Amino acid sequence: MKIIILGGDGYLGWPTSMDLAAKGHEVLTIDNYSRRTIAMQSSSEGLIQNPNLEDRARIFESLTGKKIQVAIGDLKNFSFLEGHIKSFQPDAVVHYAEQPSAPYSLKGYEEAHYTLKNNLEVTHNLIWAILKNKPECHIVKLGTMGEYGTPNIDIEEGWLDIEHKGRKDKFLFPRAAGSLYHTTKVLDTDLLWFYVRTFDLRVTDLMQGPVYGLSTKESDLDDRLLPNFHYDDIFGTVVNRFLVQAVAGVPLTVYGKGGQIRGYLNLKDTLQCIDLALHNPADKRELKIYNQLTETFTVNELAENIQKAGKTLGIDVAIKSIENPRREAEEHYYNPKHTGLIDLGLEPNYMTTEVLANMMKFVMNYKDNIDETKIFPRVKWSK
């Protein structure tokens, strides 16, 4: 398959690029280093210094003999994006190219404006570049479980059959996200669904939970192939953040009551899911939606699991509730369905104590890089 990865320098984009190239696909990966730039600007650099995308692709090729084509540029520039769609003629595009930080998206007007503009315009440019140059191309879009928020009813996979006053129809499952970043993904879904049903696009939207982990078959070859690993309040997802706090001897920062439940996913399973989505493409005029998670935990349960994993390594991990910088329900119902990808063949890698302990050992190798000032929340969900 000929596959373009948008946002190929990201935490998921880079492992995906390697995985697909290793499997023999022809891969072009595109990025503008937006996350690296924001990380510098907000003093939120990751634990590890990652070589840039072109260097990583060269290292990967030297180790595996597999080529990853790289293009550096801004996808808000339509002619840049369209040029690549036109010349590469992809069978599929995997679209990760969004500003992914919830706290950043609410830091102030400039950050909010950038997040809205970047995420919507890139998605919209992709839609038109596909419509005009390769309308049969399958778009695999990364959404987020955060689009749904925490409704008081079971979360179905993307859609909901509604019976109202004796009549029936099927709609997108209602969405009500908890940050502007997550809201831009709701807007993406609305946009994609409009173009799917009106202009016959083929789209799969993966509603992904927070991802954790570092180890993939390819990154295990050489530490220079590792994905970025953020533990700060801006880009750090909660599991990665807690692991670094545990190693640094900082109490795990639980926001508020810690009863927030989310659906989690191992990085290895993200790769499986992308692969399954690519091999089971949406039809013309079809929007396929999967809930991409393998298990759910409260934040308190997560913290306790990491405490347990610490114990196996002789590390004493403390847990401390801090004032919640976010406006969110701290105790709520949460029951998301997630059988679609399992039915396609997903074999989950669960978050066992061993998995957590192995990640913790990995973080210990980079302990000297930990900067404790990056750990505490700097952005509040209110003006």
Next chain:
Amino acid sequence: MKIIILGGDGYLGWPTSMDLAAKGHEVLTIDNYSRRTIAMQSSSEGLIQNPNLEDRARIFESLTGKKIQVAIGDLKNFSFLEGHIKSFQPDAVVHYAEQPSAPYSLKGYEEAHYTLKNNLEVTHNLIWAILKNKPECHIVKLGTMGEYGTPNIDIEEGWLDIEHKGRKDKFLFPRAAGSLYHTTKVLDTDLLWFYVRTFDLRVTDLMQGPVYGLSTKESDLDDRLLPNFHYDDIFGTVVNRFLVQAVAGVPLTVYGKGGQIRGYLNLKDTLQCIDLALHNPADKRELKIYNQLTETFTVNELAENIQKAGKTLGIDVAIKSIENPRREAEEHYYNPKHTGLIDLGLEPNYMTTEVLANMMKFVMNYKDNIDETKIFPRVKWSK
């Protein structure tokens, strides 16, 4: 009240500006002539030459003694918008400032990109200008009934109580619009609802049906105070378009089967609704939603009503179905609830044969201005 009107040069923005100024409110009206520019560029000028916004405000003041402050500028420029919010300190902002043409929004990439960017960025800039400078200000946003599309269940006013597998929650009524323009209003609703529940904004979203009419108390003073009146395929709403076709002796162009049902509204009722919304503001952290229409017709019924009105004036009106340039259901269920504004005191002006005949007489005064090349659809809903 101190009120800012965004999009004050528009079909609704200008009559609203006059109406509120006439009632003694302090009014600042802002526009960047985006619609006039697009109308020129797409050869879609209206039936009547309207003086520019500053000239109209001067004429209005000379006739009534009431002042309308005018600012010309682009609301995508945050510092321009914020400057006015900061210095004027409005109690309410009425937000009409969007690219409002469905066909234009799908003409090509540039037009689609402009519509998405303009509509979303202006709404988002307004949100932040209010949050930072006058958080208690009430935003009255013009949405559209088109956000809902044509679902197979009754359309409630903005919200839907859902019972699913024995549990209950309340959500935004599902939306699935028929054009990119209408989809940008869906995105606006999502954005506003996020900021309302997370940052305590006060918003009323008016889901308005197609508006018809010209005559308002103020425009009756002088033809130079008339709102713009489009009859072309880009900006002309269906009733206004049919009236001009009737006068020009062109068969009324029904798209496809003509069974499309929409909810209509007299321009005078739009003014009433805005007034009611302003006097019944949303609370902090409340998104009030009203369905703003007074009666529903199929396109065929509309055409027949205009035929009848023609007969009373001795005009023989023909009706002709043409190939539907849009992708839409031509026969469908449609039952929108619209009691919220009635409960607040709305007294509807219905679309009687007399009302239609009076509009037709008005159009006859400008018969020489009619350009028949503007009447037929130039944009198709497919690539």
